[in-house]
Amino acid sequence: PTGFKPRLTDKGYVVDTVRKPCFNYPDIESAFKFADANRSVGSHALNPESSRAHTIYTINYERKRRHESGKITETINARINLVDLAGSERCDSAGTSGQMLKEGNAINLSLTALGGCIKALSESKKPNFRDSKLTLLLQASMTNGKVVMIAALSPASICYEESLSTLRFADRIKQVKIKSSKNVTTDPVAEIKKAMEAMREAMQQEIEQLRDRASGKADPTDLLELKSMLDQQKNAQLSMREEYEQRMKELSETAEDRHHRADDINTMQQSALGGACLLRKEDVKEPHLLNLHDDPMLAETLVYTLKEGMTVIGRMNKDKPPHLEFNGMGIIKNHAAIKNADGRVWLTPGNRSRTLVNGKTITEKTELKHNMRVWLGNNYAFRFAFPGHESEGEQFDEPPDYYMAEQEISENASQELQGSQIAGIPPALNLKLSEALKKVEQANIIAADLGKDCDFEAKLYKNRANGQNDIVIKVNTPAGELFWPWDKFNDRVISFSNQWQNWQHAEETGADFVHPPEKDDPFIDLEPQLIGEADLWLGSLGNMIDHVADSSLLSITGKSQGRIYTSLVPLDRNGKEGPWDDDEENDPFVDDPNELLGEHIRFMVKIYNIVFDTSLTEGTMCKYNQTWVRYKINPRDPDEAWSTTDEIMEATFNPKFNYHKEHQYVVDHELLHLITKGRVILQVWGNVTTDFGIYHGGKACELSKLDALIAEKRKLLGQLEDQIADRRKDLGSSV
Secondary structure (H helix, E strand, O other), X not given: OOOOOOEEEOOEEEOOOOOOOOOOHHHHHHHHHHHHXXXXXXXXXXXXXXXXXXXXXXXXXXXXXXXXXXXXXXXXXXXXXXXXXXXXXXXXXXXXXXXXXXXXXXXXXXXXXXXXXXXXXXXXOOOOHHHOHHHHHOHHHHHOXXXXXXXXXXXXXXXXXXXXXXXXXXXXXXXXXXXXXXXEEOOHHHHHHHHHHHHHHHHHHHHHHHHHHHHXXXXXXXXXXXXXXXXXXXXXXXXXXXXXXXXXXXXXOOHHHHHHHHHHHHHHHHHHOOOOEOOOHHHOOOOEEEEOOOOOOOXXXXXXXXXXXXXXXXXXXXXXXXXXXXXXXXXOOOOEEEEEEOXXXXXXXXXXXXXXEOOEEOOOOEEOOOOOEEEEOOOEEEEEEOOOXXXXXXXXXXXXXXXXXXXXXXXXXXXXXXXXXXXXXXXXXXXXXXXXXXXXXXXXXXXXHOOOOOEEEEEEEEOOXXXXXXXXEEEEEOOEEEEEEHHHHHHHHHHHHHHHHHHHHXXXXXXXXXXXXXXXXXXXXXXXXXXXXXXXXXXXXXXXXXXXXXXEEEOOOOOEEXXXXXXXXXXXXXXXXXXXXXOOOOOOOOOOHHHHOOOEEEEEEEEEEXXXXXXXXXOOEEOEEEEEEEEOOOOOOOOOOOEEXXXXXXXOOOOEEEEEEEEEEEOOHHHHHHXXXXXXXXXXXXXXXXXXXXXXXXXXXXXXXXXXHHHHHHHHHHHHHHHHHHHHHHHHHHO
């Protein structure tokens, strides 16, 4: 979950990756294919195949000269680093958000660090390679070698800034002058020992300097720096000893040993691919599964062949390893089994496994036909291919892709959404609904695995501000329900996944999983909640007369939450309220609303109080505290700020605001239409009281149950003590 960590060696910083012996160019090509299958890519507005991480392919060449006796007399080493730099991104142009936004920020930071190092080298200054992992890994190549850069540019005018920045970056690299030397080793053991001693002496000198500085004045900063330096020296010595032992092991290897090590690595890579192979799909003649991916560059790159007989699919199982291993979200042990016999292929789902065919959940044995779409767990999508039996399956101009597989889930599951009329949903919303259903399923799987007492549902609702259908996520807990906007849920799913990955890592290693503190737990919602909305119609302003409103407060799904009491009060030119009686000069009343065109009007919005329905309470306790109301007169005006009441801090059924605010406008045709036909939407917000126990994980509910259990045990203990006391009295009287 934490990625590769650079460590210090005598040759700079390296990562704990596997060095695979290659004996010919096909071996190198095979290693590259495996690396490509594990690259992180994504699609955004500027690039449909955007790298989401820097990729470094390192080829180490080694040539040895031996004496007639067989002893190695000279070793020449060379290294080629092929670096695919992820492009820097402007977030607004790329349209990135959520996890991709975080990735983009990390990419930009590492590119900035690389640019700083190149600038320092071009100016013959000492670069700071410690600024990022990328520069640490490329330190050796940037100080002893040749550098060639291929700049990828776009002719599109919208990419002008990115193209110009790339050209400047390339020009700066041209100015770097690096002196390269031939890496010749005559006695590897002696040179490794010499490098270790040189590093030890260099670090010891720095430590002695720090000790001299710290001994006189005992500056805390110097003492901390000294401690850090001592720790670095210890780690460096350990790392160099590991490097020394590894180097000695490699020097003692025979050609046969290297072939055995290459075979072991090939086996490990096949295991890492979960039983997949990297063959071209056109070369496979057996029935097989092809991976589907939202990035076309990664789609159908992994082939899972289905041999004659039974193929078991599931999570890692040391006792009974599956033939195809997947450890992602929603995959369980013995998740499914596929039987290939007599020219037919059958898929049988495991007990309580999430297995779908053509978008429908299956619970019993199902025959697979060519081009069927198969989902395993929450994230694994496949197309089933059956060479020689293509005519038996569905026929398409183009093979089914990831988006088709997702859309099928949406179409088949959308009817489960209560009270929604799915027919006629716009394609964009249908795609969003498909994504929501998938992520809701993912969130529910994570919540179950982590022992969170909550579940999620996707709901369609009509946005009252713009009249458009949209998606909201209903969160069910033992004590009640919450509603999360789609963007909020989307962001939290990323945090859910990170927490689940840490849990899975702990499960696999046998370590204890530590739950995050309450303030950092994405399952605990301490943010203000939208309780409901109410309408304040503006029609009375068309004649500039008073209007007292008693409006229903409705939740985002239309459920009554209570009533809100407000009023609209017209003001005269001096900002005074009526009544004006016989004062026609100041009375703002008009018979015809058109008389207001071009006029300057003033009015006041008053918000008195709210009376919540008892359904918002648990016994005598109100569900919300810190309640407040906000509104906009013209929600279509992006420059209008929200008008907001003060917060009512206590949890009460009847929060009293006694709020009033004056508004002034010059009436144009748009405003005239608003005040005669339009409305103000009042939003009521509040925080869920922790005593009520509605926030995620059912934590407060569990605590209240625990308190009740403790109280019951104490009561029983008291009764037992009374019985003992009575028994003692009886024994005493009998004696």
